[in-house]
Amino acid sequence: MVALPSDPSVPLAPSAPSHSLWIPSLNFDIVFEDLHYSYPPLTPDGEPVRALRGIDLRVEQGEFLALMGRIGAGKTTLCLALNGLVPHATGGVIHGDVIVLNRNTKTQTVADLAARVGLVFQNPEEQLFHMRVEDEVAFGPENLGLPREEIARRVTWALRAVGLEDFRHRSPLHLSGGEKQRLAIAAVLAMRPRILVLDEPTASLDPRGAAEVFATLRELRQTMPLTVVMATQNSEWVAEQADRLAVLDRGRIALIGSPDELLSQVERLQALGVRVPQVAEAAAQLNARLGASFRFTRLDDAQRALADALS
Template sequence: MRALDLRDVSFKHLGSKEWALEKVSLEVEKGEFVTLLGANGSGKSTLCMLANGLIPHALPGELQGKVSVFGYDVVEHSVAELSTIVGMVFQEPESQLFCMSVEEEVAFGPENLAVPREELRDRVEWALELVGMKGYNDRSPFSLSGGQKQRVAIAAALSMRPQILVLDEPAYALDPVGRMELYSVLEDLKERHGMTVVLAERDAEEAAAFSDRLVLMKAGRVLEAGPPRLILRKSERLRTLGISPPQVSEVADLLNTRLMTSEFSFLTVDEAEAAIAGNVFSKVGRGRR
């Protein structure tokens, strides 16, 4: 059974003339970390909202094809049912937090499911620890930084013990420190917890290195999907799609052009550093003394 399965999916928002998604097929396996990359309007949010049933249940329109999460057809199941399977995090931290304390916020979902008190406490502590917000239980969400708010929003999604986490440009409103903290939580979710994640992004900088797969989207279509190293090979192509490539892949492009090779492809600064130290200096005759 696929974690997320879109089969030939097209969707047109009510009142819109254009298809927001057009014949999109995408399969996400359990344990996979998939990053959707696309400019504004490419259909990322529409795809994310289909994954948890907000489309078509809360946002109506014309839907063709089939969307299922862990075998549940999103049309046949309510958003409430799907909320125990799909955890959702949106762009704006403010729009998702509404309780008086961090603890209430994270407990809100499972409390509504009548999870026993003892287990509720365990879930809250587990989720807060996972996002690096342990000890913030009594703080007001409104007193937190943007990055902290987003991590509380992630904890609130995780406390439902979802099978898949869908994050729609979660770093959108964050400053550099907030972004860094957020991505380290996401990396941790993948590396240590094997969480199944679908992340929508316009910027490939942080998530590319630890994603299993990148999916390039444009105007409601999936152009290409594959391992980051393959997808990031030509950074100017990403730019033409309105996606910021990681700086290290631009460095790789530059080296490949200058040295008339295609051997360089970097996903991390460490990779770039090692390759440059071990390779380039000798090639251009500026070896280290």
């Protein structure tokens, strides 16, 4: 257990929404404590670039936390801080702490963290280097120095977990965008991380590919105790799957709460550069025109609320 600071103002996690299997436990896999971070100056006589300005955030074991916010808000930097690339690879100046699975990232190497925190990036092409799908997945466990049989077991398991077991002898080049991204997920899963961090994993995919990735995430979370942090612009999927949403703005957490609660605040979110789900916009328009008080962020909720209202 992480030693909890005595500050009673630290908000506890909300109760889990009905569409999630997450059961609040107050076991924190991730704790950010007053995290400030600046990248090194971009020019020799330039200033450091402030990217995070006092992040306090706890993520529970098994929770799915979505990160939203406009470009430059600090989502990627926060993701990179979780596996130590910030600051170990990026340099720069860090204050405050990032505690991942009870260990401070300051005292951990990126290699150690990589086995516990799987990181998936926006562009799958930049994460796939091997000639065959199965080699891509074997790479991480090989680097962990695992025995051959264990590597083989993990490759089969990870490919099955993302629904790519029939593709193991193919070249990653011949996969669709959604399949490539599922392969990138399998490649990190094979290291058996407790935490999966995805930085805009569907931004370069078509809607079908995005749906595949989200369906995979849903299945993974139903079969293993995975904590997920995902930066995304896709509010429909956030409403559908995330337990909590943090909206970043200029390196700070501007809003945090349940997706239902936050994504129905259309104007407030638009001011923070976040597009809300279409049904939430529709609710706001109905409320403005009819004086109604609809609040829905998912299609199924919208259908139910409208059917109730009409009957």
